[in-house]
Amino acid sequence: MSDAKNTPHRVTEAPVRDKNAPQTRGHGPMAAMSNEKAINFGPSLKRLLGNLRPERPRIIVVTILTAFAVVMNVVNPKILGEMTNLLFAGLIGKNLPAGVPLATIIEQLRASGQGTFADMLSGMNLTPGVGVDWDAVARVGILAISLAVAGAVVAWAAGWLLNTAVQNSVYRMREQVEAKLGRLPLSFFDRQPRGELLSRVTNDIDNIAQSLQQTLSQLLSNLLTLVGVLFMMFWVSPVLAIIAIVAVPISLAAAMVIGKRSQSRFAQMWKSTGDVNAQVEEAYTGHALVKVFGRSKEVEAAFARDNDQMYEAAFGAQFLSGLMMPVMMFIGNLSYVAVAVVGGLRVATGQMSLGDVQAFIQYSRMFTQPITQVASMSNLLQSGVASAERVFQVLDAEEQVADGAQHLPVPTRGRVEFSDVRFSYTPDKPLIEDLDLTVEPGSTVAIVGPTGAGKTTLVNLLMRFYELDGGRITLDGVDVAQVPRAELRSKIGMVLQDTWLFQGTIRENIAYGRPDATEDEIRAAATATYVDRFVHSLPEGYDTLIDDEGSNISVGERQLITIARAFLADPAILILDEATSSVDTRTELLLQRAMNALRANRTSFVIAHRLSTIRDADAILVMQNGSIVEQGDHQQLLDARGAYHDLYQSQFSGPQLEEDAA
Incomplete structure (x- = not known):
């Protein structure tokens, strides 16, 4: 198929959009994406995490490694507390009389009214007159450093594996979206602004990757840390542990209130991002048209409106989610103060050692930190789930009808028959009703009529870009609805008024329909369609690189290349939709000769407004409101003095009509 991607109904003629007005693109309706579905957080998150199922072995290893890292990190405060006990006991014991039993010193202190100091000494493990045991301190310090290094290495390995799992999952999601886009009907793209769709398959998927990568690693580590720290807290001091836990339900309640309010804001934020992308893409694509009609101010105003909406949505989402961290830290600090006060009293009464209080304060920080981080991650998680839901909407879109199992005869002769064909873009506006048409192999059929006929x-129905509402279309007696689309379209070459070239060389664009074509075949097609004439004037010849918009060659030259593309494809059926509308008169005459040769021995459909280009057609169909109102050759239709005669008369002067009649 040549140039089949380039269909007129997908061309947006006015880059300035009014969001409050119904929008149409060609005949197909384009439903504005103004009412975005509210985010369904739970099911969407479950589905998003379900995409990680193939990475289950890596996730299991990550969980084990993270657990080891958490154990090492959780044990460290207790070890550092023992170091503090050794240092504190050595400093206190050095100042006590040597050789006197500790119990005796404690009794003497109580007798002298220093009961608080005596209570503290009773809870310590020291030897009077002996200073700091630096060897023991060094051993404990080396153990703490070793555990910290080992924990960091293990955490790095877990992070590397998790990143691999997330990237693999997102890679598969991109593949799913790409495959899905290939299975969607053309009507889906009619309803989607291109910038909005591009935002879904690029920005939203990138945001999913970032959200998963940042949240999953921290979430797993924080949850395991929470469990480990909770265990150590109860081991060190059940009383202080209960005080610290009181802050948990308060923190969770605050997180739920803030998170619920920010969910809808993130959904709106990513919808607004898509709107801005659509506006920028549309204005950039139609940049020349904007300048010609002096609509720059309107485009700027539309962009400013979309940008303001995006700013408000993003600011609201980030502001609400940004409240999470300060609120969690405030609640955590209240718990920290309570632990410090109660812990100090218990050290003074000899119920706890100073090292245990120090360790517990660290545990208190470690306990509130995961809660705070999990709460603060909610903005990332909500943003990622909002993006995931937008991607899932694409993945869940209704697909085109499955391909049939029948095959076209080889070789394909090109006999096309329309039988009782009915079609409409919208159910309430029928376009084609009970159309019957038979086109014999090798004949050229011209289709004329007013715009929208x-x-x-x-x-497009013959190409199966859309499915029929009723009736059937056959090619060589085979219902095209039962033939695989790729096989059907491989038999059809299409040249459109709106040319489309890909970024690449002129040679690559000509060979797009036949990538295996030889150099001689490419040059022969270029020569037959007069591409060769202007190629030699370019510095790089056939290796001239065409940019995305094809702006480095003229419109007429682009159209010549698309005709050469169809020529090289050598299809059984040729469709020319205003294929010479962008070339000058002299080139048009040359192209008419080339297309006469191209149409030889193959069925051709020629859509034309310029009636001078179709005089030699075997049959001319005049369409109005989706129906064929006249049919015949050029002279027969002129003699009938009907609709074709009126069209022809509107294009040519009286002397030309008299010349034709003579």
């Missing part, structure tokens, strides 16, 4: 729709 259904001319392009007719060939």
